[in-house]
Structures are given as structure tokens and as C-alpha cells.
Amino acid sequence: MTPQSLDTTSAPGQSRSGAGALMQLASRWRVPLTILALCALPWLLPSKALAVNVLIYGTFAVGYNLLFGYTGLLSFGHAAFFGSGAYLTGMSIVHFGANWLLALTTGITGALLLALVMGTLSIRTRGIYFSMVTLALAQLVYYTALQASSWTGGENGLRGFTVSRIDVFGLQIDFLNPLHKYYVVLIFTALALWLVSRALNSSFGAVIEAIRENEVRARACGYNVERTKLISFVLSGAICGLAGGLSALHLAIVPLDTLHYQTSGLVVMMTLLGGMGSFFGPFIGALAFLVMEDLFSLWTAHWQLFVGAIFILFVLFLPKGIWGTILGAGER
């Protein structure tokens, strides 16, 4: 049971235990609470650059989870949306000298259109076939970026679009300052979180969960399953595109690896680690993964061994992930 389904089935006043009431209250205010917690993040983590990465990959994982955790579609091609968002944002600045906000919008729009195309082609397949089709389509995008090197920089990656100063309603912000950058990125993360939360609390959110639980029954109830899946796919793609665009602005480069299938694998891993099917779980997963990677690789060159072992332990003993387990304990 996810907190959202609790929300829709019972009113807050009817809860029996105090902890349950608190959970419901927290669940209702999840977006403001999350943002409040994120405001403090730069002071809790080892570095500001890492904190910005947590926002970016957290957004990426939350967007991915909409499709994977809530709609029940395991996509292996989400690197395509993250990467195309990043490349289009960077390319708009490099080749057309676009303003950073326009560039980011282009990135999101591009990822959205790509998701529409990929979604239309893949949505009718199911299970492993869906995973394979999305993987294959994402590889097409990877090779396109590799070949079109005059546009994308090919193997060397896209460079030359460092945004050092941004102008928000006449306010000049030094984007090279890590704290300023963090809070600008946080605004976009907050918008994305709110959008996902809103979608999940709407009747659309109930329908995608119904499709995940039992597709045949959802169809029998009269829902247009294909169209709902497609909308979920496109929304997920657009949010991942936003995360990619923010990553381009953050690092001022777009490496070709962004489009590699390992990036698709990374987001699956983060989502599983944090807890699929919970609103905040993927964000926690991204946070946990990036912090572990950062700390362990400073400490030993064999960091992959430890991160891998921890991941295996989670899969074996905490299949609901970090956040899912905490939520489960709270509900009991």
C-alpha cells in the first residue's frame, strides 16, 4: 500500500493511531516538507556540487518512478530523455546562443516529443519486450549523438556553453556560485515534484495505479489503457528531460555517457534502492547512492565492491527500498 492510496481511501479524521495520523498529515504536505528538507541539503552533504547532483538525479528518479513504480512499466531507455534534455539545452546555447531558460525549455520540449515518439512505438508491448524496445530506441538516440559530432561534439562530449550569470526578472544571479546554483536548480526540482505529486493525487494517478495492479480490469472499467500509459510515458520523459537540462547547466558539459544505457541502469538502481512506487523513495535512493559513491570512492579504490554489496543486501532484505521500509514501519 502506498501513501497515496491511503489518502484517497480514508479521510484524515478517521485514522486510529496517532502515528498514522501524523503519516497522513506528512503525506498530505509531502511536497512542501520535501522542499523544506532539500533547502538544508547543501549543509548536510560533503559538497555543494554533490548536493546539486542529488537534486538532478532525484528529479530524474522521481520522473522515472512515475512510469516504473506507478504505471508498472520497466523502461530501460530513460537515458534517452535525460540525455536529449541535456544535449538540447546545451546545443541551444552553443549553436543558437539561446538564453538559459529558453534552452532549458527547449530541452524539456525535445525530451517530451522524443517520449511521445518512443512511447507510441513501445507502449503496446509488455513486460520484457517493452524493456527491450525502449532500450533499442534509446541506443538509436545514442548512436545518432555519436555520429552527429559537429552538433554534439561526438566522443569528446558537448562543451562551450558555461552559464556563468543568469538573469531572473532583472535580478542578476552568479551561477558559478555553488549555493546560488543549488537554489536555482531547487526551484525547478520543486516544480517537478509538485507536478508529479499533483498528477498522482488526481484521478489520472488512480488510473495508472489501477493499470499497474490489473490492466485487464482497468480496461474493463472503461479506461483507455493505451492512452493513459502514453500520457504517463510522456510526462515521465519530460521530467527526465528537465533533469538532463539541469545537469547540462550544472556541469557545463554533456558527456556522451549521458545517453549510454548505463545511465538508464543507474536510474533503475536508484529507484529500487530508495523504494519504487513511493513518492519520495526515488529521491532518497538517488541521495543514498550518490553519497555512498562519493564517500566510498574517497576512502578506497574498491568502492564499487562496497556499493554493490550494499545494493545486494537491500534487494535481499529490504525489497521495498529505504523509504518504502520506513513508510511500512510507520503504517504498522
Place this chain on the structure above:
Amino acid sequence: MQDNRTKLNAPTRRQVVGGIGLGTAATLLGMPLVARAQVEPIRIGFPTPLTGPFGAEARDQVKSAELAVKQFNDAGGLGGRKAELLVRDDKLNAGEAATRTLELIEKDKVHAVVGALSSAVQLAVNEVTRARGMIYISISQSDTINEVKDWSRFTFHEALNPHMTTAAVAKHTFKKGAKVAYLVADYAYGHEMLRGFKRAQAAVGAESVGEILHPFGAPDYSTFLPRINAMKPDILCICNFGRDQANSIKQAAEFGMKQQMKIVVPVILHNQRLAVGAEVFDGVVGGANYYWGLEETIPSAKAFNDAFRAANGGAVPTDYGAYGYTGVKSLLQAITAAGGTETDKVIAALEALKYDVAKGPQSYRKCDHQSIQSVLVLESKKKADMKNAVDLFRVAAVEQSGEAMLRTCAELGFSG
């Protein structure tokens, strides 16, 4: 509350008096210890791919860089100011390298960055350091980093570049009218090396009989090698790196191709030769920035090798490892000349620097900040000729350092 605020915000009278007293005492007595404790160390960030396929080369780089820092500190540092090396694993991933470099600049407040071991990764580090006015010494091969589009006033390229490497190798291996076939790894490194060789081949008057691209990290070359055999070349030029080099040469040897043609590589790698053995590499010729055997003729190489052996249980430095030493050493020499870490002064000092720390005279060219240096052409020895386990190569030629080996400033897009 009032007390707390006073303590946090402003020094108390007692602290001020104490500080002045201590300062005066230190000055009067000339106590170097106190003075040393007050200056901050010179911090050098060092992102390098400790994990991943180039891990062996990266670890050699770290050892050499640490040696350079230790020598600087043992010699008293900069008037007592010590240097410190902050090694970070970039995982051979450009995004990771950019994040790590941001951390080094923003959190660790480094004074300069040295490192990176792939074309894409060094360009990512270059982008980050350029925007923040941070000095960066790049120690991996790239032609792109010399070009005006990626040029940064703050970046110096200590490594060789594909253009000068291939020019030197081709000059000593290609002959007029010779037929050359190319086997090329299909990524930036392979493409840049191929471009360099073809340019050099035209200058020598050799002829290309075909080129075959293979995917990066290919374990099996059996489909490519018969096609090369059919071209009947005199020279097979294999442009790839790391494990790919060992695998492709090994299979070419198994196909008996070494009897029919000479195998030439742009960069012949110490670690890969050690990994597969003398029989396989026997007779293969390639370029290098450094080989420990230089110690017979070059005093600075002898000094570097001896110090490295003493610090690492008798092991000799390798080619890519030496970049860590020459890169950090040149930076510290420039900081010494500049008398501090002030960016503009260090840049001026690096541009004016003439250094000979391991391989003979080197200097940074003004327009593109490329290190002008010698290129070695090495030939792998037969097992019978080897005097010891690390006596791997014969120095076939040394292309002396000079600007003639580089592309002109105008060709790179610099106006001045």
C-alpha cells in the same frame, strides 16, 4: 546569548592582544615553525581514473605525482609553505570528473588542478577550470585541447598530442612508397591518431592501402586481420589504446602477420607490453613520452628513476606515470618562480618556464600552452636481448624537442 555572539563574530580583546603578541614574538625571534603553521598549504587537485580500464596507468600517475610533491616539500616547499596532493577518482567518466573538479575548487579550495586520462575527461575538466579561472595542467593526449575553440588561458597541456606523436613515429618507420594499412579504434583517440598518421604519411610519400575501424574494447580481431592481410601492406599501423593494443597485437602475431609486415603503434605502452610478454611485442615500434631507459643518456631521467625506485620498492616509472611527475613538477617550479599561487603570476611563470625534470628540456608554447618536448620512438626487444624484467624497449630514435613538430599557431586558429 550576548556572550555567544561576541565570541562568534568578533575577536575578543584578549585574542587580539594575544595575536599581536604572538605575531610580534614570531617576527622578533624569527621562529619558522610558527610562521609555517600560519600559511596554508599549496593544494593541487588530481582527478584520475583509479577505477576502470586505465586504472594501472592512473595509479602510476598518482605515484609519480606524489613523488614530485614529496620532493618539493623535502626541499622546504615555497619558503616553508608545503604542497599537498588531493587525489580523486574520476572513474573515466566526464560527468564524474566535472563534479569532482567542482568539489576540488569549491570545497577543497585547490590552487591548481593536474590530471585526467582521456580526451573527453580532460576536456570536461578544462571546461570547469576555464570558467572559474583555475590553473589546469592536462596530462593526457589530445589534439582538440590545443585548438582555439577549447583553449583556456588557464590550461597547459603537458602530455604529447597525437599530431606530434604520429609525426615522430611515421618519420622513423614509414618510407617513401611503403604501403600502410590502418587498424583503428572507433573513437576520438583512434580518429585523432589516424588523422595524424595520414598527414605524416603524405609528407613521407608513403601510400595508404586501406583502413579498418574496430569498436572500442573489442576482444576479438579475427574478422579484421584477414582483410588486412589481403591488402598486402608493408606496415600495419594499429591505432588503439590500453587492453585493445595488447589484444590486437597478440592476435596479429598469432595470425603470423609479423613475418609479412611491420607493426607500428602511435603509443607503445609499458604496462601492456608487460601484460602480454616479449614474444608477442617483439619488433613492434611505437612512440612514447618517457621510457626509464633514458637514464643512460639523460641525467634528469636518472634522478627521476632513482627517486621513484627509492619510493616504490625498486619499481621503474612508466610512460603515462611520468606525466604525473612532469606535470606536477612543472607547476611547482612555476609557483616557486612566481613566489606564490596568484593565478596571473603562475600563468606568466609557466609560459616563461624552461624545465628539465625527467626527459630533457621542455617548455610551454605561448599560443596554445602545449608542452614542447621530445618524442621517443621505441622498439620492443626480443626476450634474449632483455637484461632484466623491465628492460622492455630499445630507444630507436629520439625526436628532439622543437616547435616544428607541432601544428602552427595559425593552423590551430590563433591569430597572434
